[in-house]
Amino acid sequence: MSGPATPGDGRARRWAGQRAARRAEVVDAAMAAIAEHGPEATTEQIAARAGVPRPALYRHFDGLDDLQGAIAEAALLRYAAALAPVWSPRGTPREMLVAAVEAHVRWLAGHTDLYRYVLRAARVTTAVTDIRHRIADRVVALLGAEFPGTGLPVPVAGPLAAGAVGLVDAATERWLESADPLPVPELAEHLARWVWSVLDAALRGASIVIDPDVPLTAR
Numbered sequence: 001m002s003g004p005a006t007p008g009d010g011r012a013r014r015w016a017g018q019r020a021a022r023r024a025e026v027v028d029a030a031m032a033a034i035a036e037h038g039p040e041a042t043t044e045q046i047a048a049r050a051g052v053p054r055p056a057l058y059r060h061f062d063g064l065d066d067l068q069g070a071i072a073e074a075a076l077l078r079y080a081a082a083l084a085p086v087w088s089p090r091g092t093p094r095e096m097l098v099a100a101v102e103a104h105v106r107w108l109a110g111h112t113d114l115y116r117y118v119l120r121a122a123r124v125t126t127a128v129t130d131i132r133h134r135i136a137d138r139v140v141a142l143l144g145a146e147f148p149g150t151g152l153p154v155p156v157a158g159p160l161a162a163g164a165v166g167l168v169d170a171a172t173e174r175w176l177e178s179a180d181p182l183p184v185p186e187l188a189e190h191l192a193r194w195v196w197s198v199l200d201a202a203l204r205g206a207s208i209v210i211d212p213d214v215p216l217t218a219r
Contacts, residue, residue, distance in 0.1 A: 023060045026050045027074045030067070031114060039116035043067070068121040075114050076131050082107040086138055094212040097195055102188035105172055109184060112176055132169070136161040143199070152206055160202050164195045 029050035034041045036049070043064065047054040061067040085099035108115050118128060139161035143152045152160070168191055175181050182190070196212050203210060 019060055023070060024074075026052075026057060026060060026067075027070050030071050031075070034071075034114050034117045038113050039120055041117065069127070072118045072121060072127045075111070075118050076127055079107055079111075080131060080134070083135070086135055089142070092213050092215050093199075093210060094192060094196060097192035097212075098188050101168055101191045101195070102184060104168060105175070105184050105187055105191075108172055108176060132165055136165045139164060143203075152202070152208070156202065156206070160199065164198060167191070167195060167198070 026046070030041070030046045033046045033049040037045050043057060044054050046067075047057050050057070057067060061070065083100070083103050085096065085103050089096040089100065091099070136158070140154060140157045143157040143161065144154060171187075171191055171194075175187055181187070200210070200212070
């Protein structure tokens with residue numbers, strides 16, 4: 001049973017809340033600095049954008065690793081929020097794929113410098129890996145249960161989903177570097193077709209045939 005609250009408890013809660021709010025403000029400033037200066041944005045540029053001396057950044061962060069980790073976490077939360085077609089797919093399998101891929105490509109195209117900053121911060125690559133695993137796990141759920149009549153076993157669906165995610169990641173990376181990139185909708189169509197060909201081959205290997213242009217609810 002806990003004892004009565006003390007004035008010190010209230011001060012600690014207020015300080016924790018103020019620190020969290022200030023961390024969020026600095027992270028927002030960091031994202032703005034990255035958008036202005038590119039993925040090589042320095043802590044000096046981040047501090048200037050936040051309106052504080054550089055040493056003051058570390059009143060709210062436990063060093064550079066903590067700052068970069070907070071930026072990565074905030075960036076990936078925004079990325080995950082943009083992937084609604086992944087978490088709540090609708091329509092035919094082809095429409096699902098096109099919508100999911102296009103959401104991914106559009107977000108990266110609109111936040112390329114932030115994406116590259118996160119990738120450059122080697123200390124936070126675990127966060128990038130985690131979101132990729134979440135996306136792959138969602139694909140596994142679709143292949144294993146939510147596609148009526150499929151039920152691919154997880155030992156098959158797991159590597160298959162990881163391969164599909166990797167294909168999209170690698171292709172988008174190359175597209176971002178292109179001097180003459182395809183329009184986003186055209187790239188999404190191509191990627192959806194390529195990913196479907198891989199999924200379809202695996203499904204047919206398990207004697208499962210799905211028409212990619214028929215809504216799943218109609219099966």
